[in-house]
Amino acid sequence: MNKRLLDRSALLALTLAATTALPAFADKASGTLNVAFTKELENVDSYFNSSREGVVLQRAVWDGLIYRDPETNEYVGNLAESWEWVDDTTLEFKLREGVTFHNGEAFNADDVVYTVNFVAKEENGVKTQRNVNWMDSAEKVDDYTVRIKLKQKFPAAIEFLSGPVSMYPNEYYAEAGPSGMGLKPVGTGPYKVVDVVPGQHFVLEANENYHDSPKGQPEIEKIDIRTIPDVNTQMAELFSGSLDLIWQVPADQAEKLGEMGQFTVANESTMRVGYLQMDSAGRSGDTPFTDPLVRKAVNYAINRQELVDALLQGSSKVVYTPCFPSQFGCIQDVTEYEYDPEKAKELLAEAGYPDGFSTEFYAYRDRQYAEAIASYLNAVGIDTDFKMLQYSALRELNMDGEVPLSFQTWGSYSINDASAMVSQFFKHGSLDSTRDEEVLEWLNVADSSTDPDERIEYYTKAIQKIAEEAYWAPMFTYNTNYVFSQDVSYTPTADEVLRFVDMSWN
Amino acid sequence: MLPFILKRLGLALLVAFTVSFISFSLLFLSGDPAAALAGETASGEDIEAIRRIYGFDRPMLVQYGDWLFSALRGDFGESYYFKLPVASLIAERLQVTMTLGVCGILFALLTAVPLGVVAAIRPNSLTDRVALFLSVAGQAMPSFWFGLILIVVFAIQLGLLPPSGAATWRHFIMPTIVLGYYAMPAIMRLTRAGMLDVLGSDYIRTARAKGAGETRVLFKHALRNAIIPVVSLAAVQMGFMLGGSIVVESVFALHGAGYLAWESIARNDLPTVQALILVFSMFYIVFTFLADVLNAWLDPRMRSA
Numbered sequence: 001m002n003k004r005l006l007d008r009s010a011l012l013a014l015t016l017a018a019t020t021a022l023p024a025f026a027d028k029a030s031g032t033l034n035v036a037f038t039k040e041l042e043n044v045d046s047y048f049n050s051s052r053e054g055v056v057l058q059r060a061v062w063d064g065l066i067y068r069d070p071e072t073n074e075y076v077g078n079l080a081e082s083w084e085w086v087d088d089t090t091l092e093f094k095l096r097e098g099v100t101f102h103n104g105e106a107f108n109a110d111d112v113v114y115t116v117n118f119v120a121k122e123e124n125g126v127k128t129q130r131n132v133n134w135m136d137s138a139e140k141v142d143d144y145t146v147r148i149k150l151k152q153k154f155p156a157a158i159e160f161l162s163g164p165v166s167m168y169p170n171e172y173y174a175e176a177g178p179s180g181m182g183l184k185p186v187g188t189g190p191y192k193v194v195d196v197v198p199g200q201h202f203v204l205e206a207n208e209n210y211h212d213s214p215k216g217q218p219e220i221e222k223i224d225i226r227t228i229p230d231v232n233t234q235m236a237e238l239f240s241g242s243l244d245l246i247w248q249v250p251a252d253q254a255e256k257l258g259e260m261g262q263f264t265v266a267n268e269s270t271m272r273v274g275y276l277q278m279d280s281a282g283r284s285g286d287t288p289f290t291d292p293l294v295r296k297a298v299n300y301a302i303n304r305q306e307l308v309d310a311l312l313q314g315s316s317k318v319v320y321t322p323c324f325p326s327q328f329g330c331i332q333d334v335t336e337y338e339y340d341p342e343k344a345k346e347l348l349a350e351a352g353y354p355d356g357f358s359t360e361f362y363a364y365r366d367r368q369y370a371e372a373i374a375s376y377l378n379a380v381g382i383d384t385d386f387k388m389l390q391y392s393a394l395r396e397l398n399m400d401g402e403v404p405l406s407f408q409t410w411g412s413y414s415i416n417d418a419s420a421m422v423s424q425f426f427k428h429g430s431l432d433s434t435r436d437e438e439v440l441e442w443l444n445v446a447d448s449s450t451d452p453d454e455r456i457e458y459y460t461k462a463i464q465k466i467a468e469e470a471y472w473a474p475m476f477t478y479n480t481n482y483v484f485s486q487d488v489s490y491t492p493t494a495d496e497v498l499r500f501v502d503m504s505w506n
Numbered sequence: 507m508l509p510f511i512l513k514r515l516g517l518a519l520l521v522a523f524t525v526s527f528i529s530f531s532l533l534f535l536s537g538d539p540a541a542a543l544a545g546e547t548a549s550g551e552d553i554e555a556i557r558r559i560y561g562f563d564r565p566m567l568v569q570y571g572d573w574l575f576s577a578l579r580g581d582f583g584e585s586y587y588f589k590l591p592v593a594s595l596i597a598e599r600l601q602v603t604m605t606l607g608v609c610g611i612l613f614a615l616l617t618a619v620p621l622g623v624v625a626a627i628r629p630n631s632l633t634d635r636v637a638l639f640l641s642v643a644g645q646a647m648p649s650f651w652f653g654l655i656l657i658v659v660f661a662i663q664l665g666l667l668p669p670s671g672a673a674t675w676r677h678f679i680m681p682t683i684v685l686g687y688y689a690m691p692a693i694m695r696l697t698r699a700g701m702l703d704v705l706g707s708d709y710i711r712t713a714r715a716k717g718a719g720e721t722r723v724l725f726k727h728a729l730r731n732a733i734i735p736v737v738s739l740a741a742v743q744m745g746f747m748l749g750g751s752i753v754v755e756s757v758f759a760l761h762g763a764g765y766l767a768w769e770s771i772a773r774n775d776l777p778t779v780q781a782l783i784l785v786f787s788m789f790y791i792v793f794t795f796l797a798d799v800l801n802a803w804l805d806p807r808m809r810s811a
Contacts, residue, residue, distance in 0.1 A: 040761075040769060042587045042588050042589065043588060043589045043590075045589070048589055050544070122555055122559070123559065125556070125559045127543075127544065127552075127556075128544075128552060129551065129552040129555050130551075130552060178589055179584075179589050179590055182588075182589055182590070183590075197598075198588050198590055198595065199588060199761065200761045226671065226759065227759065227761070228670055228759040229756045229759060229765070230650075230756050230757050230759070232654055232657075232757070233654075233657065233669060233670045233757055233758065233759055236654075236657045236658065236661060236662055236669040236670070237669050237670060239662045240661050240662050240665065240668075240669050242668065242669065390772070392538060392541040392542045392774070395541055396538050396541055399550055429550050429551065430550035431550055
């Protein structure tokens with residue numbers, strides 16, 4: 001299927017549709033909000049999917065012990081009323097009483113113990129191991145007190161417990177397992193699942209017995225989610241009134257939809273950061289990128305502001321850090337490389353490449369961004385042999401250290417902590433193309449200290465060195481568009497998670 | 507007849523398993539299933555863990571043997587992606603695909619054969635030209651574009667049909683037209699060419715000379731002979747529609763087996779892809795077999811072959 005043709009046809013579909021401005025018939029009267037997913041969700045069980053759609057359902061169906069307010073980024077209790085560090089690797093929680101799961105099972109310490117012990121065990125195959133593999137086990141103190149033991153010091157524990165780690169009913173999960181949970185999910189969350197057609201259709205209903213949670217109470221009675229892979233079809237459904245909300249809408253189409261005046265278009269930033277990764281460790285053989293002058297030249301060659309203004313648009317911003325600015329520890333006081341092609345050429349000449357050089361350049365998404373980046377590089381004399389690969393194929397090459405230069409992006413799994421990005425790529429793992437000893441040491445301290453000030457201090461050192469040495473060329477943050485019927489009231493948050501509980505009818 | 511059928515069946519199974527072995531090797535060579543399974547957010551360590559848990563670190567032949575042994579017992583395993591039994595997953599998606607495929611091929615045959623006949627009766631007439639234009643347009647128009655145009659006109663502007671989904675029979679009208687229209691030109695051209703050929707032959711002249719009515723000449727004598735290659739073509743088209751209606755399924759959000767196959771390849775979901783390939787190759791085999799039987803019935807000369 002030719003994506004580019006599809007994009008062009010969207011314009012046509014829109015123009016035709018715009019000629020007959022039909023009123024949108026939302027399902028306000030029936031109380032059902034119709035939403036589209038683009039991707040087929042693999043499994044509703046949140047421990048066995050790794051997609052954005054999965055996170056959306058996870059936040060609606062289940063609760064964590066802790067909740068992070070998406071506005072203030074403050075942590076408050078959800079299924080736990082309070083928590084404290086008993087020692088560096090033990091967290092003790094006082095649980096909320098009187099909470100029941102959607103199937104009537106009462107929530108207590110046994111559920112926490114079962115869930116933690118199940119997901120922490122590698123053999124059980126939780127898909128995103130990083131979300132759970134820092135936990136060792138959990139033990140019950142009494143019915144409403146529980147302790148979680150960590151494998152080692154891990155200050156981001158609170159962030160993970162407020163995000164991907166949700167609590168499952170022990171009796172039901174023991175019996176149903178991940179595939180049963182995927183077909184008939186049971187949680188404590190604001191919405192209960194009443195129908196699942198795997199990958200295609202999900203129907204949620206407001207949980208009338210939802211506890212007094214910081215998430216708030218659900219207002220919309222019913223959420224009907226269908227998977228519609230083609231964005232044009234999603235728009236057609238929106239026009240015909242059979243959808244009320246679509247998200248992840250490409251910028252050009254969102255703009256057109258906004259101009260029509262029948263829909264609310266909201267743009268919000270996401271945690272995804274786009275950057276150039278350079279093989280500064282020289283894993284791909286004899287490459288110019290081992291020279292810091294060359295890496296700085298690359299940084300100066302890119303007109304980040306122009307990329308943001310012309311291509312990404314919306315709430316995207318220029319970044320110079322290898323992490324998303326709101327993340328804890330992601331300090332912004334770093335060397336900034338303003339666009340300066342002349343300086344880039346000088347640096348290249350100084351490094352011994354007065355006529356530039358040529359290199360392979362890889363990307364896996366957003367071809368038009370990659371092509372724009374390539375043209376900036378060409379302009380200062382770096383010839384690019386551009387190769388577009390599937391994500392998994394590029395990652396394999398990258399892990400084998402065969403990629404000199406690539407356009408990469410990272411969404412941090414919406415974890416609001418710098419460890420989810422900097423530490424992911426600079427701690428000498430298989431995707432680390434830098435392998436700086438000092439950075440590794442600093443990140444080890446920052447990742448495991450329980451003292452927030454000390455964490456900031458060491459992240460600052462690491463991030464400043466990464467910027468100073470120009471190991472990467474961080475460029476911009478991503479944004480996403482939400483388009484919904486004017487009957488719907490919703491303010492999207494900066495973490496790209498649709499929150500049904502925050503939606504209401506106008 | 508029975509030994510002949512048994513022999514064909516044995517051969518068919520052999521073909522099916524050869525196909526499955528080749529596809530297994532290709533999937534294995536084309537990417538790392540562990541990396542695909544781990545998803546976009548996984549780290550290198552996550553991938554290693556998945557590789558161990560799923561046994562991807564074993565030799566490929568051992569893994570294929572494993573799969574084959576289970577498949578022979580009717581166990582197609584669990585989809586890596588959906589974590590659900592492949593058999594029930596495919597059964598569900600096949601309903602949509604079969605409905606669409608059968609409707610599509612019927613639509614194609616019911617429009618293309620009469621058009622082909624009419625075009626052949628008066629070659630180079632206005633009717634022939636119109637039929638030619640329709641077939642060229644059908645061949646040239648990308649099906650996703652045609653699908654979108656139908657959606658814009660019938661779902662949005664006229665509000666007569668639902669834009670996408672598979673909930674009622676009305677949801678299938680537009681996809682049927684798009685899919686059928688795509689298969690139509692080849693069938694029509696072949697019918698026309700066959701009819702022209704047959705109509706010029708001696709036995710048609712004889713039939714006319716002995717005073718047979720024109721309808722009888724056209725349908726009893728001419729079409730019955732001209733349709734033979736069309737039957738074979740329709741069988742292949744039908745196989746293609748079942749496996750290859752990806753674009754139509756995607757535009758109309760139909761979630762059939764073709765779309766599942768396409769997505770599963772990208773996800774490196776080995777068990778699902780393997781089972782689908784087996785099912786699709788069986789379809790081709792069954793349809794070509796049925797076409798042979800049908801042709802043998804239409805043309806007694808083929809029965810001895």
